[in-house]
Amino acid sequence: MKVDDDAADAVLNRLRRAQGQLSGVIAMIESGRDCKDVVTQLAAVSKALDRAGFKIVASGMRQCVNDSGxxxxxxxxxxxxxLFLALA
Structure with a gap:
């Protein structure tokens, strides 16, 4: 899938942020951190992934319609x- 450059940059930034946050969640669980802290960080990961998915859908919908392969x-x-509802 080819996404325009601006959208790709935004998506990649969100995914990298989510990757870092997910690593943080794993470390928090391994070290026995408080449930509230873990859930808060996990919610941040989920939100970053959702936003990346919505950005891809918003910018790539036309490509999905016209260029399926x-x-x-x-x-x-x-x-x-x-496809859109899979993100909900």
Whole structure:
């Protein structure tokens, strides 16, 4: 999937942030940190991943419709809806 450069930069930044936060969650669990701290950090990871997914969908929806691949037909409205709702 090719996403425009600005969107790709934003998505990659969010994913890198989520990656760092997830590493933090793992370390917190391994060290026996307080549940509240772990859940707060886990929520931040989830939000970063959601935002990255929504950015990809928002910027790449047209590509998904028109450029499904050489051997595939363009996606139907139903398939697009399922793809979008997979992030919900």
């Amino acid at each position: 050489e051997n595939q037909a363009p996606m139907t409205e139903e398939e697009l809806e399922r």
